[in-house]
Amino acid sequence: MRLVTVNSGSTSIKLAAFEAIAGTAHAGARLHRLAAVHHEGTHLEPAVELRAFLAQLPGPPAALVHRVVHGADRFTHPVRIDDAVRAGIGELAALAPLHNPLALRWIDAARELCDRSVVQVAAFDTAYFASLPRVAAEYALPPALGWDAGVRRYGFHGLAHEAMWRRWCELNPALENGGRLISLQLGGGCSITARDQDGLRDTSMGFSPLEGLVMASRCGDIDAAVVPYLAERRKCTPARLIESFNREAGLLGLGGASSASELLAAGGERAERAIELYCYRIRKYIGAYLTVLGGCDGIVFGGGVGEHVPQIRARVLAGLRFAGVEIDAAANAAAVGRDGRISTEQSAIAAWTVCVAEEPLLVRAALSVLGGSAHAQPVR
Secondary structure, three states: OEEEEEEEOOOEEEEEEEEEEOOOOOOOOEEEEEEEEEEEOOOOOHHHHHHHHHHOOOOOOOEEEEEEOOOOOOOOOOEEOOHHHHHHHHHOHHHOOOOHHHHHHHHHHHHHHOOOOOEEEEEEHHHHHOOOOHHHHOOOOOOOOOHHHOOOOOOOOHHHHHHHHHHHHHHOOOOHHHOOEEEEEEOOOEEEEEEEOOEEEEEOOOOOOOOOOOOOOOOOOOOOOHHHHHHHHHOOOHHHHHHHHHHOOHHHHHHOOOOHHHHHHHOOHHHHHHHHHHHHHHHHHHHHHHHHHOOOOEEEEEHHHHHHOHHHHHHHHHOOHHHOOOEOHHHHHHOOOOOEEOEOOOOOOEEEEOOOOOHHHHHHHHHHHHOOOOOOEOOO
């Protein structure tokens, strides 16, 4: 069975094609990667890129599976995309303005380019956090304004955090269900998740992907009272402010560039202040999650920054000596774009960087909808 994954992020697109070879009763489907491309940028034309990618394949795929960021409590499992599902994704666009509208552009292009026999599947980042404990998911609001109205913390980057957790389990088979893990997805968007052997415990993103860590162009945590205050002073709408918090804040607003690597290279007081706040917020959340978990066995870095910028990892972990984290400077510098332990063997908490493999999880989602094996073995 030939499957295509469409992984659209806020600043990039990853397209991949796989052949899923049927597994046995004891092993899931094996995946053979046929092709893959990764484009950076926000002005790509979905129809053009998809047409060129599909032309490389020996024949039409059985399905295209799309990563969709926000499914709220409406979509907690992968689903076949029809008009009603497409409308539902669109209705949630205001909660993920950098993501859901973009995903819809790729979905619409795929539905237009492909024959109706090609199944379109949506896999949602929020689905991974559907089991988040209510104590971590609920805001302190009256039910009519909060939980009963669907105003809760949904969590995002679910595919990335699940991929990191699964890879951690592979690397540490002696730990029951991965033990206690803190995973960091650091890219254009940034988030941190805590889970133990019994499941998820907390995550930094909330009702929308705006909450939590400092990001490339998103502010992260902010007092809600700031919105009406600035709306009055600047004579603008709350919606315009939220757009600014999503597109003009974070590293971009503080340092003048959305790339952590660029700011580190530029130096200067403004860039340094932006990087320090970025790392401080990460350390602050790690400290909180150490308390939530009662300590931890591992800290895992993934994403474009997490996998490729050792200086950021070093600055984050340098503040965790109190917890027994000892970084291996040489190992950290060498772990760029590959899996690698970046803490010393004597470190009380193991720190790793892993290459986040979301595509096998997208294939797993497609197979579950198509009725095939939902246990696709990852390709590495």
